Amino acid sequence: MVATLSNILLATARLKMFKQNILVLIGILIVGAVLLVVLFAAWVALRAWLWNRTKAASDRERYREKYAPDGQPYPPAAAGVCDRCGRTFGKVYYLPDGQRLCPKCFA
Numbered sequence: 001m002v003a004t005l006s007n008i009l010l011a012t013a014r015l016k017m018f019k020q021n022i023l024v025l026i027g028i029l030i031v032g033a034v035l036l037v038v039l040f041a042a043w044v045a046l047r048a049w050l051w052n053r054t055k056a057a058s059d060r061e062r063y064r065e066k067y068a069p070d071g072q073p074y075p076p077a078a079a080g081v082c083d084r085c086g087r088t089f090g091k092v093y094y095l096p097d098g099q100r101l102c103p104k105c106f107a
């Protein structure tokens, strides 16, 4: 192949186009990587927020189980028979005076 002027110009133009295509490809890769990192960070933040919400709700629930609405702690509880209504419950309060009351009779 003879290296005429037109051939050299054509090769230079093709090389320029190749370089531009490579730059566009690198740009797309960088944008994709940044987008991936941002999406991952957003996903982690969302999971952390949901976890915090669930934990706060379960903390409130546990507090409600241990403390009456007036802030006084409930007496120790275990499964047993209520002294007042005589039925068996999974949760019966054992009062300091020895009486056992179900949550319904206790309230």
Ligand SMILES: [Zn+2]
Pocket: 082, 083, 084, 085, 086, 087, 101, 102, 103, 104, 105, 106
């Ligand atoms: Zn009862």
